[in-house]
Amino acid sequence: MSELHSAHNQLEHCITAVKVDRKNNKEYILFVEHIEEPIVVHEDMFIKYRLMKGECLTSSLIAEIIEVNGKYMAYIKAIRYLGTKARSSRQIADYLKRHEFNEEHISHALERLQSDGYVNDEQYAIAFVQSKTRIQGKGRVRIAQDLKNRGISQNAIDMALLQLDEEDEFEAACREAMKKLRNLSGEDREIRRKLQLFLLRKGYTSGLIRKVMHFVENERKSNIDE
Structure with missing residues (x-):
């Protein structure tokens, strides 16, 4: 044989x-x-x-x-x-x-x-977090899910999110909120509800959303006073 x-x-x-x-x-x-x-x-x-x-x-x-x-x-x-x-x-x-x-x-x-250095999931996750926060205005919850869908390990996701500056995320959320606010109309309560849902879909945490809503309220009051 x-x-x-x-x-x-x-x-x-x-x-x-x-x-x-x-x-x-x-x-x-x-x-x-x-x-x-x-x-x-x-x-x-x-x-x-x-x-x-x-x-x-x-x-x-x-x-x-x-x-x-x-x-x-x-x-x-x-x-x-x-x-x-x-x-x-x-x-x-x-x-x-x-x-x-x-x-x-x-x-x-x-x-x-x-x-050969062409693929590194840890570096990919870090760059992805920074890009999605600053350019697309996404929150950490949404970003983490997007990374998971791309096959990134939970450990790599956690490490990348640790490098996300909280102030940068807050500023991104405020920008997105103010942009969305321009397209909302109706009673204040309804506007707040829609804005909170919008930020939630963007992937921001409830704690950060509360801070953003406080910022938005102050901005609206300042505009009215002017």
Whole structure:
């Protein structure tokens, strides 16, 4: 049995044709003897293994090429995905799954991305907290949920939120409240209710909302006095 297996691995398959993929000129399509489906490889693998027409390969070498190429393609795909903005490990894994990479290739790509410094969920969480607070005016409750949805660990979320300055969050909440206030009308009680619900949906804690409401009331009184 082992002799048959060894003989199969040593069986040579010659490349009968090579084409550049029209959809991606960084990939090559190989047509190989005794293999029904063509093999698609990245140009770096094409060069590394010298996969020219007429080249003959053993079954074991073909299996190696397919495996190495799969891991490399997953890594390259992830790098391109990261080109637009930072992503969490979960987001990258989900993206690669949608493009039909297997679990082993995804895991290998993530390990290499982390080793190369392209992916760091702790740093991602810190940057995410600062951005969502200052730019989008979100509160820590909403931010924590958004990070959880992106696969960030609870420990990383907690550490990132520890670096969120309470004064910065208060100022962001006040800005959002005053902006929303301009679009509200009706009786004071109804306005306060709507504003509190708005801040709650934004993800601010009840304690911070009370402080913001006090600030808003003072601002409204000042405007009336003027």
